[in-house]
Amino acid sequence: MQILALCGSLRARSLNMAILEAAKYAAPAGMEISIFRGIGGLPPFSPDLDYNLPEVAVAFRRQAAAADALIIACPEYAGGIPGMFKNALDWLVGSEEFDSRPVALLNVSPHAVEAEAALRLVLRTMSAPVVEAASRRIPIRNRESTAESLLADPEIRASLDGALGALRHSLLSRTEQ
Numbered sequence: 001m002q003i004l005a006l007c008g009s010l011r012a013r014s015l016n017m018a019i020l021e022a023a024k025y026a027a028p029a030g031m032e033i034s035i036f037r038g039i040g041g042l043p044p045f046s047p048d049l050d051y052n053l054p055e056v057a058v059a060f061r062r063q064a065a066a067a068d069a070l071i072i073a074c075p076e077y078a079g080g081i082p083g084m085f086k087n088a089l090d091w092l093v094g095s096e097e098f099d100s101r102p103v104a105l106l107n108v109s110p111h112a113v114e115a116e117a118a119l120r121l122v123l124r125t126m127s128a129p130v131v132e133a134a135s136r137r138i139p140i141r142n143r144e145s146t147a148e149s150l151l152a153d154p155e156i157r158a159s160l161d162g163a164l165g166a167l168r169h170s171l172l173s174r175t176e177q
């Protein structure tokens with residue numbers, strides 16, 4: 001079970017990246033989570049570039065195509081999705097390889113709801129189903145948190161384990177269908 005994790009923040013000490021790195025460690029047996037780290041290097045999307053794809057876009061699409069599901073952790077900027085992350089999603093919209101992958105959404109903000117709502121709308125338009133049981137609000141209040149400190153927090157660890165277990169269960173039941 002291959003999962004591609006996408007972070008909506010480029011900040012060096014990003015809390016969204018920290019939860020994805022924690023998820024990588026916490027992945028249950030049979031699940032491998034890799035984080036795509038090239039999002040900041042994707043050029044502004046234009047359909048014209050489909051005929052002359054930059055290498056980073058080829059890698060991004062290939063990894064999304066190879067994944068059984070995506071995990072997205074994305075902050076809210078000015079009441080919406082950070083521009084560079086919407087740009088990344090546009091690169092997948094333009095791609096035939098992105099075939100309605102299931103998505104788990106992790107929201108680490110204690111307050112933000114607008115970016116998640118906007119993400120849900122975009123994903124619905126991309127026919128990418130959100131796996132509700134695997135999507136969690138996991139508020140991170142300590143701005144200094146790291147993957148290690150998140151894994152050491154019993155409440156956060158339990159929530160993360162619950163989300164990953166539900167994603168695994170959902171993918172297994174899809175395979176059986």
Ligand SMILES: Cc1cc2nc3c(=O)[nH]c(=O)nc-3n(C[C@H](O)[C@H](O)[C@H](O)COP(=O)(O)O)c2cc1C
Pocket residue numbers: 009010011013014015016017075076077078079080109111112113
């Ligand atoms: C330019 C900018 C705009 C922001 N706008 C919002 C906002 O509209 N709502 C909100 O709840 N938080 C907002 N925030 C706070 C971020 O969501 C918060 O800092 C979050 O931790 C960033 O994610 P990261 O730690 O992964 O970088 C904003 C932060 C920045 C830098």
